[in-house]
Amino acid sequence: GDAAASQHTxxxxxxxxxxxxxxxxxxxxxxSLAAPCRMRVLRWVTELCAELGAGExxxxxxxAATLDGDPAGERVKKMRRQQRKNRNESKxxxxxxxxxxxxxxxxxxxxxxxxxxxxxxxxxGDKRCFIGQWSDAKRAxxxxxxxxxxxxSQVVVTCKPCAYxxxxxxxxxxxxxxxxxxxxxxxTLQGEVQVMPLAHAPLQHGDHVQFYAARDKGNFMxxxxxxxxxxxxxxxxxxxxxxxxxxxxxxAV
Numbered sequence: 001g002d003a004a005a006s007q008h009t010x011x012x013x014x015x016x017x018x019x020x021x022x023x024x025x026x027x028x029x030x031x032s033l034a035a036p037c038r039m040r041v042l043r044w045v046t047e048l049c050a051e052l053g054a055g056e057x058x059x060x061x062x063x064a065a066t067l068d069g070d071p072a073g074e075r076v077k078k079m080r081r082q083q084r085k086n087r088n089e090s091k092x093x094x095x096x097x098x099x100x101x102x103x104x105x106x107x108x109x110x111x112x113x114x115x116x117x118x119x120x121x122x123x124x125g126d127k128r129c130f131i132g133q134w135s136d137a138k139r140a141x142x143x144x145x146x147x148x149x150x151x152x153s154q155v156v157v158t159c160k161p162c163a164y165x166x167x168x169x170x171x172x173x174x175x176x177x178x179x180x181x182x183x184x185x186x187x188t189l190q191g192e193v194q195v196m197p198l199a200h201a202p203l204q205h206g207d208h209v210q211f212y213a214a215r216d217k218g219n220f221m222x223x224x225x226x227x228x229x230x231x232x233x234x235x236x237x238x239x240x241x242x243x244x245x246x247x248x249x250x251x252a253v
Contacts, residue, residue, distance in 0.1 A: 007233075014236035018154060021178070024128040024228070025049060026153035028146065028169070031133065037183070037214050041159040042131065044220050049129035052228075150176035154235060155227065157181045159214055174209075174246035179239040181223065183214040201249035208242040 027045040029038045130149055150156055156173040160183060173180045185202065205211040210227055213219040227235065 010237060011233050014233040017177075017236045017239070018232055021152050021154045022128075023130050023149065023153040024052070025155045025157060025224075026130040026149055026178075027157040028130070028133065028149065029159060035161045037161065038159050040217075041157065041183075041214060041220070044217055045129070045157050045224075046131050048221060048224055049131065052128060147172070147176065150178060153178045154239075155179045155181060155224075157224075159183050171246060171250065174242050174250075177239055177243045179227065179235050180209045180242055181212060181227065182209055184211040201245065203242070203245070206238075208238075208245045210238070 025045065025048070027042060029035075029042055031039055031042055130153065150173060153176070156176065156178040158167075158169045158173050158180065160167045160170070170180065170182055173182075182203075184205070203209050210223050212223040
């Protein structure tokens with residue numbers, strides 16, 4: 001009956017939603033020694049993506065300080081070295097394969113590159129994760145590419161600076177229509193700075209977003225694995241509920 005039809009509609013919409021979002025997980029936090037909460041989360045997301053095995057994660061230029069003094073950080077640095085090595089080996093093979101028909105190969109490669117850049121403007125390719133700072137744009141700048149990455153992501157992981165009660169990234173992520181995984185507004189799960197939770201239409205764990213404890217790696221990993229192992233339609237429904245809740249209750253118009 002109606003329930004079956006609604007389920008089918010959601011499943012069809014979920015497939016379309018995922019098709020527009022080739023990046024499974026993105027975490028576009030700016031690494032900084034002044035924000036240890038965010039640095040921890042960047043490490044955890046990188047480690048999680050390395051375990052997914054669905055293509056190498058795209059690593060933006062993370063600050064070396066973000067990676068030092070942590071086993072996961074050492075794994076990230078090793079992964080980055082391997083990525084550079086793979087790129088260099090690929091370039092060497094292409095150079096060795098050039099022959100008399102080099103001009104034809106060059107033209108074909110240029111044509112393929114143009115097609116690839118139009119369909120994959122961020123160079124993500126088969127990489128299922130995007131991790132790290134995209135640009136140096138500040139709050140006074142609207143970064144189209146940053147917003148486009150959010151819109152191409154199924155799951156966006158974010159975290160407030162330790163002493164903040166909120167940030168722009170939470171609402172940018174919700175506006176993108178992705179599933180938002182974030183630390184709770186009142187930080188009661190962290191034992192850190194206690195701040196005032198949202199007084200009006202607060203975000204609810206499991207209904208609008210997924211909360212994790214930003215000081216508890218085990219909790220974060222459990223939340224993420226549970227989310228990624230859930231049926232696609234469940235991720236889509238969570239993203240839709242969070243998006244609509246933000247539009248209904250948390251706009252300035």
